[in-house]
Amino acid sequence: MADGVVSPYRPPRPAPGDVIAWPATFGDRFIVFVDVEEEFDWSAPRDRRHRAVTAMRAFPAAHRRFAERGIGLACMVDHPVASDAAAVDILNTVVADGRSSIGAQLHPWVNPPYAPLQPGDSYAGNLPIALEAAKLDTLTDLLHEAFGRRPLAYRAGRYGIGPATTALLAERGYRIDASVRARYDYRGDGGPDFSAIGSAAYRWDSLVEIPLTTVFTGRLRALGPALHPLLGRLPFGHGLGAGTGLLQRVALTPEDMPIDDALEAVRSALGEGQQRLLSFSFHSPSLASGHTPYVRDAADLARFWTWWDRMLDCLDRLNAMPTTLDELIAAAAHITDA
Template identity: 65%
Template sequence: MSVHGGALSPFRLPAPDAAALVRWPARFGRRFLVFVDVEEEFDWSAPLDRANRSVTAIAALPQAHARFADHGIAPVYLIDHPVVSDAGAVDLLRGVLADPRVGLGAQLHAWVTPPFAAPQPGDTYAGNLPPALEAAKLDTLTDRLTDAFGRAPIAYRAGRYGIGPATAAALVRRGYRVESSVRARYDYSADGGPDFSRVGSAAFRLGDLIEVPLTTSFTGRLRRRGAGLYPALGRLPLARGAFATAGLLQRVALTPEDMPIAEACAAVRVAVEEEGHGLISLSFHSPSLVPGHTPYVRSTADLARLWDWWRQMTALLESLAVRPATLAEVIAAADAPDN
């Protein structure tokens, strides 16, 4: 959505054409990648405020990383400005990033990343900002991450999935290789954000970037019609809920946050066995590692459910011969000559 130039026009990402799709080499097999949004804590029900910069939940990240590492999983940590600006958080993360398999990425929360400008409608989505301001914020974050960890981030996610028409080119100019802001089959345009409803879960070329969308599949008896039917149902009151309850159609993103494990496992089977995706992408927010910081983990029981979600998910992926991938392996496979 362009809001600083006058006209209100949402950023609608078109479906990639066949030539843009990444064709994974046979030796790559079937793999999965875990992204972690490493960010500050804030009240998800309140307006976003640049004063919210607390990062106490980062203390839980080393133990969480050890759990993933025990299963051979090397997450991509997408770190934002409040986190990389906190000396204690950086010290903890240096230990995590000492694992050479781990990926380092940037997550741009526009509302807490300098330089700042007078607030405008829609500007919590970084892609809505004037390109020069979006680029300046990206420089601030990229430079801070590089200084803190001794290596440059090469993966990116915009806070609130808020990429825009100038984002990809800005990332390429700064050495990024992987973009992960696309939440497949989701549309945020009603709130001023981008529309990804036409984009599926397959990795594709976004200019010179490798786009790895958050894997989202339709489940239910009408799942093969989901790409067209689900947006239409959104125009009818309560229709999506009714179709999901009836087992006809449900949209399921691969995250333990507000996605029950049974539905997530069904979505993985669709993605792997029916849609044939060679790379599955999963994601969650680091504040969910401590009860009380996100709507998804309010209690110790919720946290136990989150870890049980991961236990069941990793067991399913293993049973389907879907192995963990590192960020470096994904880039190497996408860069293979047959692509």
């Protein structure tokens, strides 16, 4: 950053040899990430005082619903949650299932040490390297203290990875990064540009990158990576593409993504062999009404759970099996060693 201007960060597109070719024995798998975080007004400026975590009271019941179907949750925990004793107790009970795990999620505006805010600073990768490193150290140490194990997986809040992030993670023993949101571009808000990166897991230096899965559907889906950015330059271009059935970009999340579109995306990704590993994600405050734009009331919350019920039924029919962070680390290491 210079003079308050943020230069957009475009992570390098993985080379073909860096894309992980999961073996046939891996089958089709999926993982569910939860951004376990504080509650705040998404439409307001970020404020370090907003550290409430009351929605964590809904986490045990949510965890039970997933655990009953054999699904562990990859809990990407940020500083306000890891600082709250009650929330830590809840998460320690969750990871006792042997399938769920704790990763790190960095929200720089509520993660010390603090510095005067500059444009774009809600994306940790835009911070000066020393400050990004100090915030990462604070969070990593806090998670180690709270859960008795150093986190091995990381997600930058708001997907705000930067040019120094992967090196900082590797230096601290992280093995997985999940900060890439495939085919999305956040330059308009000062964030990174992932539009050239697809959904396949890949090696990024010493890390394994697991992007949030994005699937193009529609009659022109094969042209999605090139055509979708072009449609974005036209008034209502993306809506026109989706409405006519030509092209739609679908991220695997229950938040603002209709279930019928998500089901079509999953059937396409698995049925056409596009993906062997699907990555889903949602925010923990969506487990209670009134904390996110996606779950404003009881009706929204009911739709949230209907989304998951239908999606998990679909994954069962397609023989897609849940996996965990530890299993992915082991599988990727085995491919390297083979």
